[in-house]
Amino acid sequence: MVALHDVMALMHRLKGGSGQHIDISLIEVLFSFHELSVQLYDSTGGQMLPHRAGPEHYLLAGAGIFKCKDKYMFIVGLNQWGGLTKAINRPDMANDPRFKNPADAGKYKDEINGAIQDWLDTQEDIYQAIEVLEANRVPCAPILNIAEFMDHPHVKERGSVRTIKDDIFGDIRIPRTPLRFSEFPEPPDLRAGTLGQHNHEILREYLHYEEDKIKALESNGIIAAKNI
Structure with missing residues (x-):
């Protein structure tokens, strides 16, 4: 920002x-x-006070984090209502007048989200559920842990994780900066110095201290260097 x-x-x-x-x-x-919190609070005269909603959207139905047999996944079915009802084998919900408008459907969030969860409970695993949802053009994705994310083909292809050399840890992987430039695609190999690493260099080159004087400062505990 x-x-x-x-x-x-x-x-x-x-x-x-x-x-x-x-x-x-x-x-x-x-x-x-805060997304729409201020607008919702103000436009309703203070009647709607946004709050924590856990894995679900606090206002809309058919959107949130759902549990599969083996993992968790994120589903957003607000604008693909027909496809969502087809995917979860609930065609009876497709033309229910209560669910025609996403804003109105939010009043029945427990019923709609419950139907989604009931269907997920019948799927063998998350990937079977994703296959069905994607076939019906319903946006969805698995919730990945850090190991799964780092091993994801897209992340590998993009080079989103890079390896650097660290004086303490040796070769270690870190997140790559999301900022990419055509003129210098590879980020510079920069590393932070350890505590007191440049004491001698600074005192000798800028303050013109003799080596004996620098060692005296070290022996008296005035300056120190640690590999941290």
Whole structure:
């Protein structure tokens, strides 16, 4: 968010504007992630107070995290109602007037989500459920743990995880930055120094300390270096 703020200010200046002071608040950044909470609260005169909804959407039906026999999955069937009812073998729900409008269907969230869960309980595993849902064009995806994510073909093809050399851990994998540039596709091989790693270099080159004086500082505990 801060970087976007900076880029917007730079673009303003490049297009003939002046430089400006940038003000950004951490609490306002967090507040901006509240999706529709403010609008729902204000437009209903305070009657609708959004709250934690667990794995389900707090307002809409047919959307959320559902349990399969072996794993959990995410389903969003709001705009694919016909396909969803076909996938879960509930054609009787397709033309039910109560569920025609997604906003109205939210009133019957327990019934709709319950029907989805009942169907999932009949599937052998998550991948069988995904195959049926995708065949009916219902957006869905498995909930992956970190090991499954790192082993995912898309993640491997993208190179989303990269290996670096660390002085303490040796070769270790870390998330790759999501920012990609055509002119320098590979991120620079940067690493943080360990505590006090550059003590001698700084004191010798910038303060012109002799080696004996630097060692005296170390022996008296004034400076120290640790491999952390």
